[in-house]
Amino acid sequence: MSKFDPKSGNFNFGFKHMTDFDAPLAPSQRPSFETRRQGDILLIKTPRGSVLGLHSRELEVAQLDAAVWNLDESSPAAALEPSIATEIREELAQWQASRSGQDAQGDLLVRSLTVNVAQICNLACTYCAAGGDGTYGSKTKTPDLEKTEAQIANLLGQLPDGESFTLTFLGGEPLLHPDIIERLARHTRLMAAGRALRLRFDIVTNATLVDAERAELLAKLGAHVTVSMDGAPEQNDRARITKSGRGSSELVLKGLAELLKVRDRLHSLNVGAVFGRHNLDVVGAWKYLSQLPFQTLKFDFAAEAGDETASRLFAEGLCEVMELAFAQGGEAELRRLHVADHLFRTLDDQLRVRNHCLAGKNHLQLDTNGRFTVCQWFVGQRDEDLGGQVQVDEGERRARFERDLVDENNCGNCWARYMCGGGCMSVNKVKNGNKHERDLAFCDRTRHTLLKGIEKYVEARYNTTLDSAGAEREIH
Ligand code: SF4
Numbered sequence: 001m002s003k004f005d006p007k008s009g010n011f012n013f014g015f016k017h018m019t020d021f022d023a024p025l026a027p028s029q030r031p032s033f034e035t036r037r038q039g040d041i042l043l044i045k046t047p048r049g050s051v052l053g054l055h056s057r058e059l060e061v062a063q064l065d066a067a068v069w070n071l072d073e074s075s076p077a078a079a080l081e082p083s084i085a086t087e088i089r090e091e092l093a094q095w096q097a098s099r100s101g102q103d104a105q106g107d108l109l110v111r112s113l114t115v116n117v118a119q120i121c122n123l124a125c126t127y128c129a130a131g132g133d134g135t136y137g138s139k140t141k142t143p144d145l146e147k148t149e150a151q152i153a154n155l156l157g158q159l160p161d162g163e164s165f166t167l168t169f170l171g172g173e174p175l176l177h178p179d180i181i182e183r184l185a186r187h188t189r190l191m192a193a194g195r196a197l198r199l200r201f202d203i204v205t206n207a208t209l210v211d212a213e214r215a216e217l218l219a220k221l222g223a224h225v226t227v228s229m230d231g232a233p234e235q236n237d238r239a240r241i242t243k244s245g246r247g248s249s250e251l252v253l254k255g256l257a258e259l260l261k262v263r264d265r266l267h268s269l270n271v272g273a274v275f276g277r278h279n280l281d282v283v284g285a286w287k288y289l290s291q292l293p294f295q296t297l298k299f300d301f302a303a304e305a306g307d308e309t310a311s312r313l314f315a316e317g318l319c320e321v322m323e324l325a326f327a328q329g330g331e332a333e334l335r336r337l338h339v340a341d342h343l344f345r346t347l348d349d350q351l352r353v354r355n356h357c358l359a360g361k362n363h364l365q366l367d368t369n370g371r372f373t374v375c376q377w378f379v380g381q382r383d384e385d386l387g388g389q390v391q392v393d394e395g396e397r398r399a400r401f402e403r404d405l406v407d408e409n410n411c412g413n414c415w416a417r418y419m420c421g422g423g424c425m426s427v428n429k430v431k432n433g434n435k436h437e438r439d440l441a442f443c444d445r446t447r448h449t450l451l452k453g454i455e456k457y458v459e460a461r462y463n464t465t466l467d468s469a470g471a472e473r474e475i476h
């Protein structure tokens, strides 16, 4: 067994036989992953027949001798020599007992706020979860700015020097009101002036309204911009349509061209694509979107009742995309995918993710009625309301969000728990009516995707020849 130590950059431990990765298989020929548990160690047999190990508590991965897979095999043909079996058991026991990971730090300081600057949208996407028109069912289209400024000032006032604060502008479509964005950003900078706080401005936009003026505003903020687009125009235009029912892609691409003119002054330019029963062509979306100059690609699945088959198809599409991205450009191209980058960071740092997201803990959401909630998907839900005062009720917030999601959501001994962090509260609520009752389709696609990511991580860290050969492979 040979284990890559991300801290030292060296290999350690010493099973004697290393397995080589075979030539890549075409998607249609690919069998799926098989897994077996040995305590905290997950044995993974990849579709190519390699055997990998994951220490699920310490977040270490290893490339194992294929013989490990037959350790407890009862059939005589597969049974191991007793001395080899003993040697492998001892090495696995030694690995099981090892300690090298750490818990990601957890506290309840609010370092991130999303403000709905417009609860109305200029598009009418068929799958819109914000009330179908960006309003979340509210008649209040824009926030009371004086109150919002006081709420932001209060949150900044609670942060000690040296901290960071992210303000995200969201809608509906936030660029319907660039004046509000400009005012809130100016106020936030003013409140932070003279203090050692790191400010960051993010925006999620459909980009259809981006003109030279709006692009300049985002450039002045040095914003992290995420453009919502679900794939090539023919794919995107099926669901992301204007109020008159026309596709929005032409407008998006015009907006993107404006953003590219100021690209050097934007902090980052990313794309977010939504999949679900309405859109399952993950590979097609990647082939198109990865050709555009986006830094990262975030592919999300919109959960809904009865989505189990679609969920698995999405996961399989994402795995195929990981395969293609890695073949095309190695680790760098693979890590343009948000899901892969997150996994690589987690394994490199060996930091146990105990919370899938920081909503309610380090992140809050503010709607146009001036009410705080957990995240954008809980806007307007009475039972998730955290109050509409300038100061959030800290006792209430702490009581609700103190526990880590892996514990709150009863993830128990799931091997994926410290990479997944307990799942999405919004998905749980959509599927089960309870934000802490796990959605099994979410768990299935998370584990499915993680297995592919772990395989790619091992390939990236162990086998650079596959990486560079892969770069020459043609993508159809
Ligand atoms: S995959 Fe499911 S059980 Fe496992 S950590 Fe995530 S939410 Fe919890």
Ligand code: SF4
Binding pocket: 356, 357, 358, 359, 374, 375, 376, 377, 423, 424, 425, 426, 427
């Ligand atoms: S609850 Fe779900 S949708 Fe909301 S921030 Fe967390 S991961 Fe995102």
